[in-house]
Amino acid sequence: MPSAHRERRRVTWWVALPAALALMAVVLGLLLLVAWLRLLPDALDPFGTRTEDRTGPALLESIQDMSRYEAASGNFQVVVDLDKDAKFLPDAVRGSRTLFVGAGTVGAHVDLGGLGEDAVTVTEDRKSATVTLPRARLGRAALDADRSYAVAKERGLLDRLGDVFSDNPNDEREVHRLAVRHIEEAARESDLTDRAERNTRTMLENLIRSLGYERITVRFAPPSG
Structure with a gap:
């Protein structure tokens, strides 16, 4: 008699197992649906993600004394269209195209640190002064991460398969370098140094x-070479 009771319990357990699994699947599906519809607050969402900045402290590598006058700054924007094609394959198989909006600034400065004693001359009555300075120069373009973004990325089949196995950050660096180059070219063609x-x-x-002093003359020496 006890053995028959144990047999009934085993049969009941095996019968209830599919029902329990089905119930768990339904509950999991409901949770996924609720999370997808964003009906739960972040604190109660079991599938929500949490972002935590684990970056270490910044390290001071060097300090440089500034001896130049930052006299002007220009804001520039360029749309980089980088298209890479394979010679003997269609774009759908091998190739890529990236549209990237690059926004950055270029500064123009006058170097005051290398002025010699003859850069400033004054008259005996100390009423007139003449200052000779080097010509203004442009600095490197600095991309603004908050205003620069990729508009579109198209990849061929082989390129998409390659992205699965590697992050390939070279494409991003390449469009960044192109954006910097075009911004610097635009700065050279502008009147930034004149300003x-x-x-x-x-x-x-x-x-x-x-x-x-009553009469002041500031002039800029012609570029050397």
């Missing part, structure tokens, strides 16, 4: 005039 020289001249004229 920097005008601003430097105005700054020095006001500064020297405050020292009691």
Whole structure:
């Protein structure tokens, strides 16, 4: 008699197992649906993700004394269209195209650290002064991460398969380099250095005039070489 009771319990357990699994599947499906529809708050969402910044402290590598006057800055934007094609394969099989909006700034400065004793001359009555400065120069373009973004990325079949096995950050670096290059070209074609020289001249004229000089001449030496 006890053995028959144990047999009934085993039969009941095996019968209930599919029902329990089906119930678990239904509950899991409901949770997935609720999470997908974002009906649960983040604190109660079992499938929600949490972002945590584990970056270590920044390290100070070097300190440099600045001896130049940052006289002007320009904001630029360029749309980089990088298209890579295979010679003997169609784009759908091998090839890529990336549209990237690059936004950045370029500064123009006048170097004041290398001025010699003959850069400033004054008259005996200390009423006139002449200052000779080097020409303004452009700095490197600095991309703004908040305003730069990829618009579209198209990949051939082989390229998409390759992305599965490697992150391939070279494409991003390449469009960034192209954006920097085009922004610097636009800065060279602009009047940024002319404006920097005008601003430097105005700054020095006001500064020297405050020292009691009445006639101030600020000129820029022609570029060497």
